[in-house]
Amino acid sequence: MPVPLHSFLHLLFIGIIALFPVVNPIGSALIISPYLSRLSESRKKNAVRKITMYAFFICIISLFAGHWILELFGISIPVIQVAGGILICKMGWVSLSSDQQQGSDQEKEDTEISTADISDQLFYPLTFPITTGAGTISVLFTLSAHSADKNWETYLINTSAIILAIIIMCALVFFFYSHTKTIIQKLGANGQNIANRIFAFLIFCVGLEIAVTGVKAIFH
Numbered sequence: 001m002p003v004p005l006h007s008f009l010h011l012l013f014i015g016i017i018a019l020f021p022v023v024n025p026i027g028s029a030l031i032i033s034p035y036l037s038r039l040s041e042s043r044k045k046n047a048v049r050k051i052t053m054y055a056f057f058i059c060i061i062s063l064f065a066g067h068w069i070l071e072l073f074g075i076s077i078p079v080i081q082v083a084g085g086i087l088i089c090k091m092g093w094v095s096l097s098s099d100q101q102q103g104s105d106q107e108k109e110d111t112e113i114s115t116a117d118i119s120d121q122l123f124y125p126l127t128f129p130i131t132t133g134a135g136t137i138s139v140l141f142t143l144s145a146h147s148a149d150k151n152w153e154t155y156l157i158n159t160s161a162i163i164l165a166i167i168i169m170c171a172l173v174f175f176f177y178s179h180t181k182t183i184i185q186k187l188g189a190n191g192q193n194i195a196n197r198i199f200a201f202l203i204f205c206v207g208l209e210i211a212v213t214g215v216k217a218i219f220h
Contacts, residue, residue: 007154008161015143015165022135023055023169027202029176029183030195031095032126035118036180045178047122052174054127059166062140063159077141078217080134085211087129092204096197131173135210140166 036044061069070076140162147158176183 004154004157008157011143011147011158011161012165015162016168018139018143019136019165019169020172022139022206023132023173024206025169025172025176026183028131028173029180031130031200032177033180033184035121035126036177037184039118043118047118047126048174048177050122051127051131051177052170054123055132055173056166056170058128058132059136059140059169060163062137063144063162063166076218077138078214081138081214081217082211083134083214085134085207085209085214087125087133087207089204089207089211092200092202092207095200096204129207133207133210134214135206138210 036047039047070080143162143165147155147162149155149158
């Protein structure tokens with residue numbers, strides 16, 4: 001196998017493996033399902049397209065300009081980890097403490113609220129930090145440093161591999177977010193409740209882990 005192709009495939013594999021657990025398209029789809037479940041099909045598709053687009057741009061900006069943006073504002077990666085981890089913990093805690101059982105009247109009221117206000121929530125919190133948070137940004141910073149090379153041809157090959165990994169992650173996000181209803185139907189009512197609680201707890205743990213990692217980095 002030619003060396004450039006081997007390098008491309010190697011970094012593509014690393015990018016997918018590194019991004020999948022932090023993006024977590026399956027778990028995130030269940031976490032955001034309450035936001036999307038009461039939307040009409042056309043509104044849901046439009047919302048998912050926007051979330052996917054926002055996620056893609058966050059990843060691309062983080063890959064190419066994140067380091068300089070942080071330097072411009074004098075913010076370090078550990079601080080981003082702490083702040084992002086706290087936000088993710090908050091989302092997990094809210095999902096854990098929310099009452100999953102609602103009456104039909106409350107559901108109708110929530111439906112009106114959801115369809116009216118969902119556009120204001122597409123970027124925050126649905127895209128950032130639930131879909132692409134501090135963990136994703138940190139991974140992309142690491143991949144960007146890993147792909148750096150003085151040879152422009154090698155740099156372009158490496159960067160193309162990471163961009164393709166980002167595109168694959170966004171495609172998975174679009175697929176699972178678009179099929180949350182099918183996933184939930186397969187799980188059933190009790191399965192959905194259990195899955196939501198489990199993934200909310202995992203999201204809380206992930207946020208706590210990111211925050212703790214940031215705190216350790218700050219003090220070391």
